[in-house]
Amino acid sequence: MNERFASDTAELYNKIAADQGLGFELERFSAAAATHEGLREALTRLREVPLSFLEPVYEPASALSWIENGGTSA
Amino acid sequence: MSDMADLTASELLGLFASGAVSPVDAVQACTERISAVDDQLNAVLVLLADDALAQARESEQRWVDGTARPLEGVPYGLKDIIATAGVLTTGGSALYRANVPDTDAALAARLAGAGGIRLAKLHTFEFACGGADNRTFGMCRNPWDTSRTTGGSSSGSGAAVAAGEVPLAIGTDTGGSIRIPAAYCGITGLKPTFGRVPRHGVMGLSWTLDHAGPMTRSVADAALMLGVIAGRDARDPTSSGRPVPDYAPALTASAEGMVIGRPRGWFEDKLQPEVAEAFERAVGEMVAAGVRVVDVDLPDVDLWDVAGWSVMYPEALSLHGGHMHDVENRDAMGAGMLATAPYVHASDYLRGLRYRRVAQGQLETAMQGVAALVTPGAISVAPPLGDISSTDDSAGWLLDATRPSMPFNYTGNPALCLPAGLVDGLPVSLQLVARPHDEASLFTLGAAYQSATDHHTTRPALLAAV
Numbered sequence: 001m002n003e004r005f006a007s008d009t010a011e012l013y014n015k016i017a018a019d020q021g022l023g024f025e026l027e028r029f030s031a032a033a034a035t036h037e038g039l040r041e042a043l044t045r046l047r048e049v050p051l052s053f054l055e056p057v058y059e060p061a062s063a064l065s066w067i068e069n070g071g072t073s074a
Numbered sequence: 075m076s077d078m079a080d081l082t083a084s085e086l087l088g089l090f091a092s093g094a095v096s097p098v099d100a101v102q103a104c105t106e107r108i109s110a111v112d113d114q115l116n117a118v119l120v121l122l123a124d125d126a127l128a129q130a131r132e133s134e135q136r137w138v139d140g141t142a143r144p145l146e147g148v149p150y151g152l153k154d155i156i157a158t159a160g161v162l163t164t165g166g167s168a169l170y171r172a173n174v175p176d177t178d179a180a181l182a183a184r185l186a187g188a189g190g191i192r193l194a195k196l197h198t199f200e201f202a203c204g205g206a207d208n209r210t211f212g213m214c215r216n217p218w219d220t221s222r223t224t225g226g227s228s229s230g231s232g233a234a235v236a237a238g239e240v241p242l243a244i245g246t247d248t249g250g251s252i253r254i255p256a257a258y259c260g261i262t263g264l265k266p267t268f269g270r271v272p273r274h275g276v277m278g279l280s281w282t283l284d285h286a287g288p289m290t291r292s293v294a295d296a297a298l299m300l301g302v303i304a305g306r307d308a309r310d311p312t313s314s315g316r317p318v319p320d321y322a323p324a325l326t327a328s329a330e331g332m333v334i335g336r337p338r339g340w341f342e343d344k345l346q347p348e349v350a351e352a353f354e355r356a357v358g359e360m361v362a363a364g365v366r367v368v369d370v371d372l373p374d375v376d377l378w379d380v381a382g383w384s385v386m387y388p389e390a391l392s393l394h395g396g397h398m399h400d401v402e403n404r405d406a407m408g409a410g411m412l413a414t415a416p417y418v419h420a421s422d423y424l425r426g427l428r429y430r431r432v433a434q435g436q437l438e439t440a441m442q443g444v445a446a447l448v449t450p451g452a453i454s455v456a457p458p459l460g461d462i463s464s465t466d467d468s469a470g471w472l473l474d475a476t477r478p479s480m481p482f483n484y485t486g487n488p489a490l491c492l493p494a495g496l497v498d499g500l501p502v503s504l505q506l507v508a509r510p511h512d513e514a515s516l517f518t519l520g521a522a523y524q525s526a527t528d529h530h531t532t533r534p535a536l537l538a539a540v
Contacts (some may be wrong), residue, residue: 015512024401028410
C-alpha cells in the first residue's frame with residue numbers, strides 16, 4: 001500500500017488532518033487510505049440512495065423507536 | 075465429576091443448590107485454571123482472587139441460609155473497559171493503566187447484586203478497537219491454537235471462557251467484538267438488542283453502535299446472564315424501558331417448526347471454503363433439529379455495512395478527541411481507525427444515521443414470516459496473529475472480519491453466535507439474528523441447536539495438558 005500511496009494523496013490527507021488539529025504518521029494515512037478505498041464503491045452507492053426531503057427527519061429517534069417497538073414500523 | 079472449571083454457570087448453580095460443591099470450590103477451581111493456562115493466553119489483566127474467595131465464602135453461607143440470588147457464587151470476568159469501583163479499569167491502554175473508577179458500571183453492579191463473583195478483569199484490544207497487538211499488555215492468545223488471534227476486541231473474555239478460567243464473561247460489541255471472539259474461541263456470544271443492556275460505565279467506541287452482552291459456554295448461561303444485566307438504567311438514556319422477560323421458558327420451548335431465513339449473498343460471499351462447508355453442515359443440523367430454513371433476500375447489506383462504518387469512525391474520533399495528541403502511541407489498528415475518521419464527511423455520517431431507518435425497514439420486510447436469520451458467525455477460522463499485525467493488512471482484515479456482524483450493530487437487532495464445529499481443529503460458528511427485543515427466539519433456537527449437537531462442549535486442546 002505504501003508504494004501506491006502517492007505523495008500528493010499523502011499531502012492531501014495531511015492537510016485535511018492538520019485542518020482539524022490532527023497529525024499522523026504516513027503509516028496511519030496509508031491505513032486510512034486503504035480503508036476508504038475498501039469502502040468507496042459501497043459509499044458511492046449509499047450516496048445515490050434517495051432520502052426524502054419532504055418527510056421530517058428525527059434521527060436517531062426514529063431508529064431507536066423502531067428498535068424499542070420490537071422491529072415494527074407500525 | 076469433571077473439573078469444576080469446565081462446568082457451565084447453570085451446572086454450577088445446580089451443584090451449589092444440591093450442596094455437592096460450594097462457591098469456594100468453584101472460585102478455587104477457576105483460580106487454579108488461570109494459574110495453569112494464563113501464562114500461555116494472557117487473558118487476565120487483573121486477578122481478584124482474594125476478593126473473590128471472600129465473596130465466595132459469603133455466597134456459601136447464602137446457599138446454606140436459603141438466600142441465594144440468581145448467580146450466587148458463580149465466578150465471572152469483565153472486559154477491562156467496564157468500570158469497577160476500586161478496581162483497575164485500564165481500557166487495555168497505557169493511558170488508563172492506573173485508572174481506578176469510584177463507581178461500578180450499571181451492569182457490573184447488577185452482576186454483583188445477583189451474587190456473581192468477580193474474579194478477573196479481562197484483556198481487551200486497546201479501547202475496544204480491533205486488531206491483535208496490545209503494546210501495553212501484550213497479545214491475548216487463542217486457547218485452540220496459541221499462535222492465532224482470539225479475535226476481539228473482547229479478546230480476554232473469549233479466551234477466558236473457552237479455557238475455563240471463568241464460566242461467564244461480559245464482552246462489548248461495536249462491529250462484532252463479542253461475536254468474532256466467540257466464533258474464533260468456540261463459545262456462545264450474545265450481542266443483545268441495542269439498549270437492552272445499559273452502557274453506563276462502559277468505555278465507548280461509538281455510542282450509536284456500542285452494545286454489551288454475555289460470553290458463555292452455553293445458551294442457557296447467556297440467557298441467565300442477560301436476565302441479570304438487562305433493563306433500564308436512567309444513567310443511560312438509550313437503555314430500553316421494556317420489562318425484562320423471564321428467559322428461562324424460552325430455553326425449553328420447542329423449536330420444532332420454527333422458520334429461519336438465510337440471506338446468503340453478503341454474508342456468504344467471502345467465506346473460507348472450509349468454513350462454508352462447515353456452515354452448510356450447521357444449517358443441516360438446524361434442519362435436523364426441526365427448524366425450517368428458507369432463503370430471504372437482503373440485497374443492500376453492503377450499504378448497511380458502509381453506513382455503519384460511516385457512523386462509527388466519526389463517533390470514535392469524537393470520543394477519543396482527548397487522546398489524539400498521543401495517537402501514535404496507540405496500538406496500530408486503533409490508531410488506524412482514528413486516522414480514518416477525519417476523512418469521513420459530515421454529510422456521510424448524517425446519511426449513515428438517516429439510512430439506518432431504511433435498513434431497518436428492509437430487514438423488517440425480509441423477516442416477515444421468519445423468527446430469525448441464520449448466517450455464518452465469522453468468515454474464517456481464527457487467523458494467525460502475524461497475519462493481522464501489519465497495519466495495511468489489518469485495515470482490510472477488519473472490514474472483512476466484521477461482514478457478518480456490523481450490519482446488526484447498525485440495525486440494532488440481537489444476534490447470537492454458537493459454536494458449530496471445527497475446521498482443522500479450530501472453531502467455526504453460526505449466527506442467529508432476531509427482531510429487536512426478541513432474544514427469547516434466539517434462546518429457543520440456540521438451546522435446540524445445543525441440545526441436538528455437542529459443538530459447544532468440545533474443549534480446546536490446550537486443556538488436555540491441564
